[in-house]
Amino acid sequence: xxxxxxxxxxxxxxxxxxxxxxxxxxxxxxxxxxxxxxxxxxxxxxxxxxxxxxxxxxxxxxxxxxxxxxxxxxxxxxxxxxxxxxxxxxxxxxxxxxxxxxxxxxxxxxxxxxxxxxxxxxxxxxxxxxxxxxxxxxxxxxxxxxxxxxxxxxxxxxxxxxxxxxxxxxxxxxxxxx
Amino acid sequence: xxxxxxxxxxxxxxxxxxxxxxxxxxxxxxxxxxxxxxxxxxxxxxxxxxxxxxxxxxxxxxxxxxxxxxxxxxxxxxxxxxxxxxxxxxxxxxxxxxxxxxxxxxxxxxxxxxxxxxxxxxxxxxxxxxxxxxxxxxxxxxxxxxxxxxxxxxxxxxxxxxxxxxxxxxxxxxxxxxxxxxxxxxxxxxxxxxxxxxxxxxxxxxxxxxxxxxxxxxxxxxxxxxxxxxxxxxxxxxxxxxxxxxxxxxxxxxxxxxxxxxxxxxxxxxxxxxxxxxxxxxxxxxxxxxxxxxxxxxxxxxxxxxxxxxxxxxx
Numbered sequence: 001x002x003x004x005x006x007x008x009x010x011x012x013x014x015x016x017x018x019x020x021x022x023x024x025x026x027x028x029x030x031x032x033x034x035x036x037x038x039x040x041x042x043x044x045x046x047x048x049x050x051x052x053x054x055x056x057x058x059x060x061x062x063x064x065x066x067x068x069x070x071x072x073x074x075x076x077x078x079x080x081x082x083x084x085x086x087x088x089x090x091x092x093x094x095x096x097x098x099x100x101x102x103x104x105x106x107x108x109x110x111x112x113x114x115x116x117x118x119x120x121x122x123x124x125x126x127x128x129x130x131x132x133x134x135x136x137x138x139x140x141x142x143x144x145x146x147x148x149x150x151x152x153x154x155x156x157x158x159x160x161x162x163x164x165x166x167x168x169x170x171x172x173x174x175x176x177x178x
Numbered sequence: 179x180x181x182x183x184x185x186x187x188x189x190x191x192x193x194x195x196x197x198x199x200x201x202x203x204x205x206x207x208x209x210x211x212x213x214x215x216x217x218x219x220x221x222x223x224x225x226x227x228x229x230x231x232x233x234x235x236x237x238x239x240x241x242x243x244x245x246x247x248x249x250x251x252x253x254x255x256x257x258x259x260x261x262x263x264x265x266x267x268x269x270x271x272x273x274x275x276x277x278x279x280x281x282x283x284x285x286x287x288x289x290x291x292x293x294x295x296x297x298x299x300x301x302x303x304x305x306x307x308x309x310x311x312x313x314x315x316x317x318x319x320x321x322x323x324x325x326x327x328x329x330x331x332x333x334x335x336x337x338x339x340x341x342x343x344x345x346x347x348x349x350x351x352x353x354x355x356x357x358x359x360x361x362x363x364x365x366x367x368x369x370x371x372x373x374x375x376x377x378x379x380x381x382x383x384x385x386x387x388x389x390x391x392x393x394x395x396x397x398x399x400x401x402x403x404x405x406x407x408x409x410x411x412x413x414x415x416x417x418x419x420x421x422x423x424x425x426x427x428x429x430x431x432x433x434x435x436x437x438x439x440x441x442x443x444x445x446x447x448x449x450x451x452x453x454x455x456x457x458x459x460x461x462x463x464x465x466x467x468x469x470x471x472x473x474x475x476x477x478x479x480x481x482x483x484x485x486x487x488x489x490x491x492x493x
Contacts, residue, residue, distance in 0.1 A: 065202075068214045068480075078485035080195055081202040086209060119210040 004149055004157075005170035010130065013146030014043070017128050018050035020144050025095050028052075028059040030123070032094040035063050036112055037082035040100035042163040043130055047099060060087040064098070066111035069118075086119060096122040097144070101159040103129040106140035131170055133157050181293045181302040182478055184311050185356035193360060194332050197321050199477035200470070207243060207473070216484050217246035220277040225267070226305070227253040227283045232444050232468055233305050233314070237280045240475035246483070249276070264288060265297055272298035278483055279303070286310035286349075301482045309347050309408065315443050316353035318474040320361055322467050323398050326439055335362030340392050342368040343402035343424060343451050346375050347409070350443045351402060355383055368392050370424065372413040389423065393430050398439040401426050401452045417450055426456040439463050 005013070025031050028051050035044025041063040048061040065082040067073075098112050109127060116125065128144035133151045149172065151157060156175035160167050179192060188196070206214070222241045226234050234250070241248045253259055258267060264283075271279055278301040281289050286308030293302040306312040320334065327337055339358055345351045345367050358365050365383040367374065378385060386392050393399065404420070414420045421427075431440060440452075440462040448454050457464060 068206075068216045068484075073216060073484055075486050078481050081199050083202065084206055084209075084211075090210070114215070115211070118213070 001173040003169050004172050007168035010168050014046050015050050017144045028055045030095050032060040032096050035099040042161050044099035062087045069111040069114040091122045092120040096125045099128045103132045106136045106138035109140050183289050183304045185313050185353050196477050200473040203476045204473040215245050217244040220246045222246045222278045223249045223276040225251050225281045236471040239472045268297035276300045280305045282306045311353045312349040313353050315350050316357040318471040322470050333361040337363045338396045340366045340396040340399045344373050344404050345369045346373045347405040348402045393433045400441040427453045428455045431456045
């Protein structure tokens, strides 16, 4: 197992993503950050903190659980649901930024887009991820990327965050066949 | 968990998973997402060989909110009333490709017959069998109690619940005793001796014949319907005497703890086990029990049918 992104790099990536988001949308007023639980939600909260530190004010932030919209539900045992918390302003007419830890097949993001479509019609949707490891199975790409990490399919990328795992780091390990 | 036949099928953790899932589903459906695609293409049959309003509509609403296809099938107007056996009915449902059967039946154990034989491959959900069990009702009761009194706890530890009335004929009482005690609550049954089942002294509950002495000590009081359709003999001298000793009226509601809940699984005999002003009082969560029922049944359907068709535990 090898650390590919130590704690200081994660912090820098989050601050850079916050700046990029602000630059694209001309300030924080029209942005709604939606993190995909579990780790995406914590990353969204950190990006929100970084945006608030830059802009002052409070950017809208929430969570979006994709479990009920996944296309692989039938292939595994049912998972417990995670919280969906949409900010009071909703998503209608907002620039929604989905936030996740790792972008891999793209299927989670497809499920998130479906879930988002049930809630309302945002003006635009973009995607921020801490790690893009490639191997997309759907035509989905990230707009804001912490780090591109080329991997083989069998390798396992693990994002650890203080809030969940007690430590900030991204590791890569040789794994079995996925 | 492949079927839901009895509360005994559930571990404490599985019961809590159902309650947590229901809470999350309630938040999603109260918010902007009314309909979820999760069970698209799955067929759920509501097989009701006994009358029901709440349970059948509730299962139907739950299935539809999860995008399942629902076939309603009641005894009246089907071949069940021509004397078709449960086995033939089950094989018909299997041939039509039912992924789950929600069954209510006047015979205790009918859902077990359906699940234990190789008549059909789908999941079987007990929606009330005779005087045996009604697990989804107990789950929605536990959900309602936890939502109001749980103070953020996962289970019901330390809460005191009284179940009052026709325990003998009540599948709701049996499932609730099993579930509430599994979740750590203390249960007191209150009924005239004639309406207590044989062997109740071996249940994990306390028994009282005096409602007034129990009332100030409980956090929730669950009134049961006097089930006249199941009564072939006389269990109490008169309806008036029963409601005087075991009915919930305004004075008894006023003697409850300030935060105590008044519950009833419905349908109510207003004026018999509960007076109208008790049923409609501010303490009453009877209408809310119905809406919680939809969320809890969505959780049950999702956890039984949402994943891969495999045997074994959930998660």
